[in-house]
Amino acid sequence: MSTTRKRLFIKTYGCQMNVYDSERMKDVLTPLGYESSDTPDGADLVILNTCHIREKAAEKVYSELGRLRPLKDEKAASGGMTIAVAGCVAQAEGAEIMRRAPVVDLVVGPQTYHKLPELIAQAHRAKGEALDTEFEVEDKFDKLGSDRQVEGYSAFVTVQEGCDKFCTFCVVPYTRGAEWSRPVDQIIAEIRALAAKGIREVTLLGQNVNAFHGAPPSGREADGAWGLGQLVRHVALIGGIERIRFTTSHPRDMDEDLIQAFADTPKLMPYFHLPVQSGSDTILKAMNRQHVAADYLATIARLREVRPDIAISGDMIVGFPGETDADFEATMELVRQVNYASCFSFKYSKRPGTPGAAMFNQIDEGVKSQRLAALQALLDSQQVAFNESMIGKTLPVLFEKPGRLDGQLHGRSPYLQSVHVDGPAELIGQIAEVAIETASRNALSGRLVGTKRSAA
Numbered sequence: 001m002s003t004t005r006k007r008l009f010i011k012t013y014g015c016q017m018n019v020y021d022s023e024r025m026k027d028v029l030t031p032l033g034y035e036s037s038d039t040p041d042g043a044d045l046v047i048l049n050t051c052h053i054r055e056k057a058a059e060k061v062y063s064e065l066g067r068l069r070p071l072k073d074e075k076a077a078s079g080g081m082t083i084a085v086a087g088c089v090a091q092a093e094g095a096e097i098m099r100r101a102p103v104v105d106l107v108v109g110p111q112t113y114h115k116l117p118e119l120i121a122q123a124h125r126a127k128g129e130a131l132d133t134e135f136e137v138e139d140k141f142d143k144l145g146s147d148r149q150v151e152g153y154s155a156f157v158t159v160q161e162g163c164d165k166f167c168t169f170c171v172v173p174y175t176r177g178a179e180w181s182r183p184v185d186q187i188i189a190e191i192r193a194l195a196a197k198g199i200r201e202v203t204l205l206g207q208n209v210n211a212f213h214g215a216p217p218s219g220r221e222a223d224g225a226w227g228l229g230q231l232v233r234h235v236a237l238i239g240g241i242e243r244i245r246f247t248t249s250h251p252r253d254m255d256e257d258l259i260q261a262f263a264d265t266p267k268l269m270p271y272f273h274l275p276v277q278s279g280s281d282t283i284l285k286a287m288n289r290q291h292v293a294a295d296y297l298a299t300i301a302r303l304r305e306v307r308p309d310i311a312i313s314g315d316m317i318v319g320f321p322g323e324t325d326a327d328f329e330a331t332m333e334l335v336r337q338v339n340y341a342s343c344f345s346f347k348y349s350k351r352p353g354t355p356g357a358a359m360f361n362q363i364d365e366g367v368k369s370q371r372l373a374a375l376q377a378l379l380d381s382q383q384v385a386f387n388e389s390m391i392g393k394t395l396p397v398l399f400e401k402p403g404r405l406d407g408q409l410h411g412r413s414p415y416l417q418s419v420h421v422d423g424p425a426e427l428i429g430q431i432a433e434v435a436i437e438t439a440s441r442n443a444l445s446g447r448l449v450g451t452k453r454s455a456a
């Protein structure tokens with residue numbers, strides 16, 4: 001194995017699962033002598049870890065490849081630059097990327113990152129192409145191991161991959177394959193190792209994380225698979241882990257045990273992302289979401305009952321094929337009822353190969369834009385009101401790094417709000433109580449009160 005120093009630049013698009021995968025790619029490449037660089041200029045290896053969820057996301061890949069071409073030409077005289085496309089665009093249209101963008105040396109799908117060293121060698125040998133977009137998710141996690149390099153105090157841990165739900169707008173079942181959960185032992189080993197390296201907060205990741213059903217700890221196969229509630233309670237027992245989150249959940253997979261975990265596990269943060277996409281039953285049906293708006297509202301009500309301080313975030317799509325003004329109004333009404341702390345909203349984007357793309361009653365772009373603007377105005381006002389409701393409260397804040405100004409600290413509230421306070425640098429990596437004094441759309445500020453709650 002060569003250990004000559006080489007520079008690696010990874011650009012990550014899309015969801016947190018891609019962020020996790022990019023970190024793991026770095027881990028796999030470090031023993032080969034690759035060191036991270038924050039610019040593609042002069043890099044020996046550039047990896048674009050791509051997202052296919054909406055049209056614009058996929059287009060970004062081709063424009064980035066255009067920008068990389070001159071850098072690759074410049075680097076030709078000094079060892080050359082290898083360009084790899086990874087992630088969901090690689091999975092969805094690997095062969096087309098190779099055809100459309102000759103600048104690309106290799107294409108690697110999300111399930112085969114452990115093979116990167118082999119693929120890079122292959123691309124170098126062949127002075128050209130290597131493509132691997134197999135679906136072998138079990139291999140991926142076995143071979144990536146649990147030894148991760150970490151920075152900071154918060155980490156993502158993928159516990160589940162893939163999706164079998166086939167919402168009619170969505171590419172994920174095609175790019176990430178069938179639903180699969182990691183065994184509990186493997187997840188716990190990874191989180192213990194993270195805790196030993198100073199991690200205080202973990203976010204359990206999955207495209208359908210609450211469908212988690214991992215093999216139970218060794219020797220207890222007869223107990224059956226573990227659900228997410230059970231996993232969360234177990235993670236809460238790991239020394240050093242103070243905060244737990246999970247994302248993304250589907251309303252259909254909300255079981256009572258998981259709802260109870262919010263009641264009985266204080267380390268599970270009272271901030272929950274539960275996308276609904278639309279408030280109209282007609283549209284929910286056309287989207288194949290397999291529930292009605294009232295089911296979603298009942299779940300939210302139940303969560304608020306067991307955990308009164310819980311705040312909700314979500315995702316919405318406007319302009320799905322066939323969406324009428326009345327359907328859109330039903331979305332606005334659901335938003336008013338839920339009162340989101342924060343919510344992502346998107347215009348429906350036709351994705352090749354999905355049933356939605358073939359529907360005849362597509363919505364005009366202008367109408368989509370109008371609806372999105374109205375929805376975002378409502379969501380923004382809810383977010384501002386939520387942040388302002390924090391003024392006068394005392395919140396535990398996990399401090400992550402120094403703030404922009406001298407003597408300032410930056411941290412996160414239980415609701416993932418940025419919090420700025422004046423305080424000593426030794427609080428970084430710890431949780432301390434902050435009395436909130438001001439709030440804006442994106443951040444809170446206040447002053448430290450009392451003593452610190454946990455040691456790093």
Ligand code: SAH
Nearest residue numbers: 169170207248250275315316346347348349
């Ligand atoms: N698994 C999650 C969502 C994954 S994709 C779930 O079931 O909710 C993240 C978000 O992107 C989705 O919640 C949806 O709001 C949005 N999205 C997905 N496909 C889209 C499309 N074709 N057009 C617009 N938005 C889309």
Ligand code: SF4
Nearest residue numbers: 163165166167170172
């Ligand atoms: Fe996509 Fe639906 Fe699966 Fe979420 S549940 S990843 S939106 S198909």
Ligand code: F3S
Nearest residue numbers: 014015051052053088
């Ligand atoms: Fe995008 Fe793939 Fe994630 S399509 S949202 S990177 S699963």
